[in-house]
Amino acid sequence: MSEFVFFINNVIVSGLVAGSIYALGAVGVTLIFGILRFAHFAHGDMMTLGAFITLVLSWVLAGMGVSSGLPLAYFVVPLAVAITIVAALGLDRLFYAPLRAKGAKPVTLLIASIGVTMMLQGLIRLLFGTGTYSLFDTVPKVIHRIPVEGSTRDITFTQPQAIGVIVTIIAVVALHLFLKRSRNGKAMRAVADNPDLAQVSGINIRKIVRLTWIIGAGLACLAGTFLALDVTVKPDLAFNILLPIFAAAIVGGVGQVYGAIVAGYLIGFAEVLAVFNWGVLLRPFRDSLPEWVPAQLAIVPTEYKVTVAFVILVVTLLLRPTGIFRGASST
Amino acid sequence: MSLISLDAVVGGYGGVPILNGVDIAIAASDIGVIVGPNGAGKSTTLKAVFGLVKVTAGAIRFEGRDIANARPDALVPMGLGYVPQEKNVFPSLTVQENLEMGAFIRADAYGDTLASVFEMFPPLKEKRRQKAGELSGGQRQMVAMGRALMGKPKLLMLDEPSAGLSPKYVLEIFERIVAINRGGVGILMVEQNARQALAIASRGFVLAGGRNLFTGTGRELLADPEVARSFLGGGPAA
Numbered sequence: 087m088s089e090f091v092f093f094i095n096n097v098i099v100s101g102l103v104a105g106s107i108y109a110l111g112a113v114g115v116t117l118i119f120g121i122l123r124f125a126h127f128a129h130g131d132m133m134t135l136g137a138f139i140t141l142v143l144s145w146v147l148a149g150m151g152v153s154s155g156l157p158l159a160y161f162v163v164p165l166a167v168a169i170t171i172v173a174a175l176g177l178d179r180l181f182y183a184p185l186r187a188k189g190a191k192p193v194t195l196l197i198a199s200i201g202v203t204m205m206l207q208g209l210i211r212l213l214f215g216t217g218t219y220s221l222f223d224t225v226p227k228v229i230h231r232i233p234v235e236g237s238t239r240d241i242t243f244t245q246p247q248a249i250g251v252i253v254t255i256i257a258v259v260a261l262h263l264f265l266k267r268s269r270n271g272k273a274m275r276a277v278a279d280n281p282d283l284a285q286v287s288g289i290n291i292r293k294i295v296r297l298t299w300i301i302g303a304g305l306a307c308l309a310g311t312f313l314a315l316d317v318t319v320k321p322d323l324a325f326n327i328l329l330p331i332f333a334a335a336i337v338g339g340v341g342q343v344y345g346a347i348v349a350g351y352l353i354g355f356a357e358v359l360a361v362f363n364w365g366v367l368l369r370p371f372r373d374s375l376p377e378w379v380p381a382q383l384a385i386v387p388t389e390y391k392v393t394v395a396f397v398i399l400v401v402t403l404l405l406r407p408t409g410i411f412r413g414a415s416s417t
Numbered sequence: 418m419s420l421i422s423l424d425a426v427v428g429g430y431g432g433v434p435i436l437n438g439v440d441i442a443i444a445a446s447d448i449g450v451i452v453g454p455n456g457a458g459k460s461t462t463l464k465a466v467f468g469l470v471k472v473t474a475g476a477i478r479f480e481g482r483d484i485a486n487a488r489p490d491a492l493v494p495m496g497l498g499y500v501p502q503e504k505n506v507f508p509s510l511t512v513q514e515n516l517e518m519g520a521f522i523r524a525d526a527y528g529d530t531l532a533s534v535f536e537m538f539p540p541l542k543e544k545r546r547q548k549a550g551e552l553s554g555g556q557r558q559m560v561a562m563g564r565a566l567m568g569k570p571k572l573l574m575l576d577e578p579s580a581g582l583s584p585k586y587v588l589e590i591f592e593r594i595v596a597i598n599r600g601g602v603g604i605l606m607v608e609q610n611a612r613q614a615l616a617i618a619s620r621g622f623v624l625a626g627g628r629n630l631f632t633g634t635g636r637e638l639l640a641d642p643e644v645a646r647s648f649l650g651g652g653p654a655a
Contacts, residue, residue, distance in 0.1 A: 288493030
C-alpha cells in the first residue's frame, strides 16, 4: 500500500502539476499560431515575466506592511495577469505588428520572437541577476497530507499545487465557454479557420489579434506563477520547459485548443511515468523475485526527462503529422 | 441613382494592373452578371469593390459614397456582402456558427434573419449543428450565401456561385438568387455558366483584358451575335 501511495505522489500529483503548466502554456502557443500564424518562441519567457511580475508585486505588498498567513503572491496574481497582458500587447505593437504590416513570412516572425526571448531574458537578468527567488519568503509552504489506511506514507501535495490545478481547470472551462458561446470567441475560431473570409464577414482581425494576446499572455502569467509557486522564481524558469510546451501544442494539433490541453497532460504524465522508479512497486515481492531484477527500474534517468517530450513529438510527427486533433499546417 | 457604380476602374495586386478601366453600374433592383473569358478580370472586379485588390485609378461608389480601397470589415456594415468562389465557409465551425459570423457586425437581434435564411435554404436548418466542412459542395454554397445574407446586405456580390455544382444545384442556386433580388437586394455576380446567368440578369457586362467589351441588358447580350459567338459558344439563343 505504501508503494501505491508513492506512485500517487510521484506520478498522479506530479503529472497533474506538470500537465497543468504545460497545458496553460501550450494553449497560448496554439492560439497564437492559429490566429497570427507563427510559432511564438518567446512564450516561455512570457511565463517567466509573469512570475517575476508576481514576485515584484508581492514585494510591493509586503513593503506596504501587508501580511497574511497565505503567501502574498496569491493576492497579486490578478494584477500580475493584467500587467503581463499589457506587456504582451506592447511587445506585439513594437515588434510583431510592424512585421505583419509589411507582410512578413511566419519564419521572420519566429526569428523576431527569438529576439524577444533574448531581450526578455536579458532584461530579467539585468534587473534581478541570475539567482533564484522564493514566493514563500514570509510564510512556509503548506503541505496537505491525506493519510491512507495500511500505508506508512501519506498522500502529499502542497497548497499551491492544489490551487494551481484548480485554477487551471477553471481557466480551461472558461476558455471553452468563451470559444463556444461568445461572439468574439466564435470570431476567434473563424479567424483561425479562414482569415480572409473572416475579414469579408466584417470581423476586425486586429481586434481578434489583440484578444489572442490577452488570452495567451494571461494564461502564460498563470502558468509561470504556478510554476514559480511550485519551485522557485528564476530567469530561465519557463525557458527550460519550452520544449514540452511546444511539443504539446504540436502533438495536440497546431491551432487546436483542446488538443493542446490533452497533449499538455499527456506529456506531463509521460514525463513522470518515464522517470518513475517502477522498482518501487516490485518491492513487496522483492523476496520472490530473481536476483537479477535491479532495484532501479526507471525508463529514463531523471536528468534525461526532457527527452520524453521530444520522443513523443517525433513519434507523433511520424505517425500522425497533423497531431492528435487534426491541426493546421504552417502555410 | 445606382446602388453601386464603377467608373473606369484600374487596379491589381501591384505590378501590371489586371483591371484597365471597368465600368459597371447597377441599381438595387438589378441582377448584374459579369461574364467573359478566363483572366478577363471578372473576380478581380468583385475583389476591387470589396477592398481586396488595390484600386489605382477610377472611382467606386456605393450609394454615392466613394469606397475605393476601403477596408473589407468597414464595408460590411455599410451594406456590402461578398461570397468568394473558394474557401467560402469556416470548415470547423458549425453551420449555425458560420451564419452567426455573417451577423458579426450587427448589434441588433438577428433571429429573424436567421429564420429567413433557414427558410430559404431548408437543408441548413437540418444540419445547423454540423460542421460546415462536412457538407457537400452545394450545401456549402448555401452556407456561404446564407452567411453573407445574415449581414442584411443591400448589395450581394457572388463569385461564381454555381462553380462545381451539379445541374440540379445550379438551378436551385439561381432560383435563390432571383428570390434574394426580389427581396430588395442588388446582385452583382460573376458566372461561368454565362448563358444561364444572363437569362436571369437585368444587366450584363462582358469583360475581356480587364475592360468592358459589351454592356447591356442580359437579353441584349444573349441576342448579340458577336457576344454569343465569342463568349457563349454557338450562335444567339433562339
